[in-house]
Amino acid sequence: MERFDAIVIGAGAAGMFCAALAGQAGCRVLLLDNGKKPGRKILMSGGGRCNFTNLYVEPAAYLSQNPHFCKSALARYTQWDFIDLVGKHGIAWHEKTLGQLFCDDSAQQIVDMLVAECEKGNVTQRLRSEVLSVARDDQGYTLQLNGDSVQGAKLVIASGGLSMPGLGASPFGYKIAEQFGLKVLPTRAGLVPFTLHKPLLEQMQTLSGVSVPSVITAEDGIVFRENLLFTHRGLSGPAVLQISSYWQPGEFVSINLLPECDLASFLNEQREAHPNQSLKNTLAMQLPKRLVECLQQLGQIPDVSLRQLNSREQESLVEWLTHWRVQPNGTEGYRTAEVTLGGVDTHALSSRTMEARNVPGLHFIGEVMDVTGWLGGYNFQWAWSSAWACAQALAE
Ligand SMILES: Cc1cc2nc3c(=O)[nH]c(=O)nc-3n(C[C@H](O)[C@H](O)[C@H](O)COP(=O)(O)OP(=O)(O)OC[C@H]3O[C@@H](n4cnc5c(N)ncnc54)[C@H](O)[C@@H]3O)c2cc1C
Numbered sequence: 001m002e003r004f005d006a007i008v009i010g011a012g013a014a015g016m017f018c019a020a021l022a023g024q025a026g027c028r029v030l031l032l033d034n035g036k037k038p039g040r041k042i043l044m045s046g047g048g049r050c051n052f053t054n055l056y057v058e059p060a061a062y063l064s065q066n067p068h069f070c071k072s073a074l075a076r077y078t079q080w081d082f083i084d085l086v087g088k089h090g091i092a093w094h095e096k097t098l099g100q101l102f103c104d105d106s107a108q109q110i111v112d113m114l115v116a117e118c119e120k121g122n123v124t125q126r127l128r129s130e131v132l133s134v135a136r137d138d139q140g141y142t143l144q145l146n147g148d149s150v151q152g153a154k155l156v157i158a159s160g161g162l163s164m165p166g167l168g169a170s171p172f173g174y175k176i177a178e179q180f181g182l183k184v185l186p187t188r189a190g191l192v193p194f195t196l197h198k199p200l201l202e203q204m205q206t207l208s209g210v211s212v213p214s215v216i217t218a219e220d221g222i223v224f225r226e227n228l229l230f231t232h233r234g235l236s237g238p239a240v241l242q243i244s245s246y247w248q249p250g251e252f253v254s255i256n257l258l259p260e261c262d263l264a265s266f267l268n269e270q271r272e273a274h275p276n277q278s279l280k281n282t283l284a285m286q287l288p289k290r291l292v293e294c295l296q297q298l299g300q301i302p303d304v305s306l307r308q309l310n311s312r313e314q315e316s317l318v319e320w321l322t323h324w325r326v327q328p329n330g331t332e333g334y335r336t337a338e339v340t341l342g343g344v345d346t347h348a349l350s351s352r353t354m355e356a357r358n359v360p361g362l363h364f365i366g367e368v369m370d371v372t373g374w375l376g377g378y379n380f381q382w383a384w385s386s387a388w389a390c391a392q393a394l395a396e
Contacts, residue, residue, distance in 0.1 A: 004030040004124070006394045007143060007152030009131060009172070011038035013380055014366025015158030016114040018387035018394075023121020025395030030150060031118065032129045032143075035168040039111035041160070044167065045380070050107035052086065053079040053384070054377035055099035061374045062382065063245055065185055069346040070371050070382065073354075077388035079381055089113040098226075100376040134176055140361055154361040154394055156354075158387070161340025161367040162187055169334070173344065173368035180359045183345040185370045189337035190245040193236035194253075194328035201234060201329075203298055208232040210288050214239045215256040218246040225259060230291075233332065241375050244331055245341060255324040261286050263318045267306065275307035279317075282306060287321075339379055344369040353393035354386055363390045 004027075008019045011033035019031040031038075042050055054061075057079045059071045083101070086093060091113065092104040103109050118125065132144040140153040159173040174184045196204065207230035214228040216239040229237030243253055263286070270282050279301060284292045295301045300320050302313055309317075334340070344364045348356055354369075356362045365386040373379040 001142070001148070002030075002150050004028045004150065004152045006030075006154040006156060007032065007141065007150060008156040008158055009033075010158035010160055010366070010368075011035070011125065011127070012158060012160050012366065013039065013042055013114075013383035014160075014387040015156070016118055017384055018156055018158060018365055018391045019123045019125075020114060020117035020121045021388060021391035022394040023118065023123040025121075025391065027121075027394055029121065029123045029394075030152065031123050031125045032131065032145070033125075033127050033168070034130055034170070036127055038125070038127065039114060040167045041164065042111050042114075042380075043107050044164075045107055046102050046377075048107055049102040049105075050110045051096070051100045051102050051377040051380070052093070052110055053082050053101050053381045055079060055095065055101065057378060057381050061378045063190075063341060063372045064346060064370050066346045066370065069349070069351045070385075072351040073385040073389040074381070077385040079377075081388075082381065082384050086110075086113070089116070098376055131172065134179065136180070136359070136362075154363065156363045156365060156390055156394070157344075157368055158365045159368055161343060162334045163189060163192075163337040163340050165334060169340075173364065176362075177344045177356075177364065177368075180356065180362055182348045182356055182359070185342040185345050187340050187342040189331050189334050189339075190341040190372050191241040191338035191375050192244045192331040192333065192336060193231060194234045194240055194244060194247075194326075195330050195332060196234040197327070197329045200326075204230060204294065205232065206294050207290060210290050211237060212257055212288060212291065213259055215259040216240065216243045217254045217256075218243050219248075219251045219253075220246060222246045228255065228257075234328065235326070238375055241338065245339075245372060245374075247328065247331075249330065250327070252325050252327045255326060256322045257291075257324060258286055258321050263321060264314065267309070267314060267318075271306040271309070276305050279304055279306060279309055338375065339367060339372050341372045342370055343367070346370050352389060354390040355393060363393070365390045 007030045008015045019029045023029045091109045130146045141155040157173045211229045215225045224242040226238035228239045354363045366383040
């Protein structure tokens, strides 16, 4: 039976980076994946350009039942360290918005970089590998694969979450955690579009494709200022993806569709200057025409001139457009979610080594654990930082 210092399960962002670093530190590493190619999610990410980190990474941008857990790894391997590595590989990048860094050319460059780093660490890679069982004894971990068995003194679970099952996502990591007595917190789709109840969805069908700047607020008070996109299934766009991670079924979100305009003052000024101008045309100066027409058909915008708009109507219009309360029907689920919230409970793990405190040699890194970042490169940074922390421990 072939023996390794460490076996890493999952050749995604976290697994590849951890395997490469441990290999470069002198460990004999085996990297396993059930897919045909490594880094499949990286290739899909950031619209094919991979939003690989964020300039403003900070622990507050991560959701977890144990909010302090991510601090150590994020502080020890930072966005600047990863930017440095990307630079060493000659990958050109740019900031798109809000500190989000993307490759100028293609996400393939990040995968190629990780493959090159794995080669530098002499990592043995086995793709299309199903792990049938994992057993632990004094020697470490014995894995039954389809075909043969392998042994590793240490085992790293980097099998990710449940989002995008088409890209190889599986509950494997949760099952291993449970097998070794670790708690797995309930999982749900995060960074995911909202679906709407049928009557509202039907009323808004004509808006599919319309995008507006917005400020969106969850019931717990968390606020995001980003674009909102109407779709044929409901609501999407960065604002909605962000708030979806903080939303629980049955809750409402409040949406300001005019965050950059003091609507009451704008209407008063316009009324002074052009009293006979229609309310609809006035609002179309601030909002997409299709949205104004739809809202008028729904009865939210009275068919009047500015002069005819009475103060009660104006107040309720301003209230509606700046505090639109929506109760989503649900989310699009794991099929389109970018991440999985919940997962392996970090209370049982060391934040320095990512090792299970009661199961020596068993480590969890990346999305499989209960650490989920905002949209914008935060999730990849968690993959890099947790992988780095784990690799240091493997090499010790
Ligand atoms: C469409 C999309 C776009 C995204 N864009 C961004 C972005 O631009 N920026 C950002 O920060 N985050 C983005 N994310 C989130 C980011 O991709 C993940 O958070 C990140 O990939 C997690 O890394 P990971 O290594 O933990 O898991 P993954 O990258 O998911 O890797 C897990 C690996 O484990 C393998 N695996 C699973 N089960 C088994 C098993 N039983 N046996 C063997 N192997 C197994 C999988 O095939 C996979 O290769 C995006 C996600 C999606 C779905």
